[in-house]
Amino acid sequence: MSRYEKGHKADTHRRVVEIAAQRFRAEGVDGVGVASLMADAGLTHGGFYAHFASKEALVKEALILALSSSSAYAKGVTADPASPLDLRAYVDFYLSPAHRDKPATSCAMAALAPEVTRRPKATRAAFGKELQRLIARISTGLPEKLSPEHRLGLAYGIFAQLMGSLQLARVIADKALSDQVLALGRNNALAFAGLAQQPAGEKAAAVSKKR
Template sequence: MKVTREQMAVNRQRLLDIAARRFRERGFDGVSVADVMQEAGMTHGGFYGHFASKEALAAEAAAHALMQTANRWQATLENRGMEGLERLVDAYLSQRHIDAPGSGCAIAALGPELARQAEPVRSAFAAQLERLVDALAGFMPGADAAERRSRALPLMAQMVGAIVLARAFGRSMLAAEVLEAVRQAIAAAGTSVSSTTRQEGSNERN
């Protein structure tokens, strides 16, 4: 039976969803094409009707995983503003996030591996990473886009680094200590950011 274009598109999306989750859980080398196809309930031969190679799948799945994170962040920030940013940080720096890499941030899960991946995988990931940075920067105070971006980048680095370290420690007091220390550091920076925002507003009124 001939598969329609609509069904092909559905199948392809399913493969991306599965690959994006499994790569985050097991890493790029821990997932095979056969694993993805079996979970999707498709034959191994059908893979090449969607992707030219595992590398092509890895590139699109990595970008897809990061896009999912970006979409969640953007929705949270747009709906709740600075309160949304606080909720985002709390949810990110949590044991639940540590325990569920498959549905969590793609940077924390896959970032450490990207330097060893082929250029197409790195490029696809980098393009979506820019979108994530822009989402955070849009809610940072600053006189211009460059200043807002300069505040978003360290925030992202703190959060991602905290999850990578905490996962390395496993379920231990050290993992909890890392999360709490970074949470407090971000909160302290947030206080100064709020002060800066109020000062900027005061200067504008004056």
Template sequence: MARYDKGHRDTTRRHILDVASTQFRENGIAAVGLAGIMAEAGLTNGAFYTHYASKEDLVRAVLCDALERREQRHKDNLENGVALETVIRDYLSPRHRDRAATGCPTAALVSEIARHPKATREAFTGKISDILALMAAQMPEGTPAERRRRAIAAYATMVGALQLSRAVSDRQLSEEILENAVDAALALAKGR
């Protein structure tokens, strides 16, 4: 039996996670099979179960990892004084719209997550709550409850607008959706 270098298991697990994350966001969870993930990762189907108990286990891992990365970006923005307006404009940009495979996992997967088991939805809920708290911390003025309310409204506007902009076939309409959503999210963030 061949021995692998220390850390090989973690590296392989990470590789499977990254491949699945890209495929799920690009094509949707339901449309992606384990065989396709493992083929893209350059591994056998049997190797999957060394790392994950099931596809649902992988889905939860992908969501947690992708949302933790998103959360870290929000933390970095707070620490570096990046204005919430910059965050909103970046999120609702044509560049983000056109890169679903590497973009926000919420916008790419939220409609499917609603149909997943409670454990997956609870993992998603916890991460989204953390992101909302960080967004609220970037909101100008207001009580914590008011800032949280505005963060929820702004985030929901951003996610929904990004989904709509990806779904329509008319490029001009897609651009209008993004532009108008920027204005709406900024107004919500500022409490107007």
């Protein structure tokens, strides 16, 4: 007779993946050891291989979960999917201080993109599928008069602006300057989408004068 209720192993597996998804974003894939992850889940190091064939198998699952469950992904893909995305609200959320300051639950692409490029092809492909879903969702917030191909191309450019601005804001130790980078990124992303209230050049000049 099993010591555990039915579904216990699946629940444990899921818990380890969830912990890994958060820690990988906060600390990096190579900065997190298997023993430490298992300890966080209340398990022994020796139990790891009852759930995963290798660390890379865990990395693949955790990266996919990190992207699909991140606050940025949820705000985009799962927010009223039957309606066009409120792109202005999404940009404001993505480049907010709150999103910047919570890497463990934030956009996995911004947190882990450099590491994903060094993972095996299967891991990159699985991660890429979730990214494409997010990009497609962002494209629904662009004017319908544009062709689907044009909207998709703009969506990639907008997301690149968002991700780069978030990464740069996190690098900067000066909080005031970091906040300004977020503000510039929001303005530039909205300008790219045709939604800016103030031209990006004027905003940049205003920030420059303040400094």
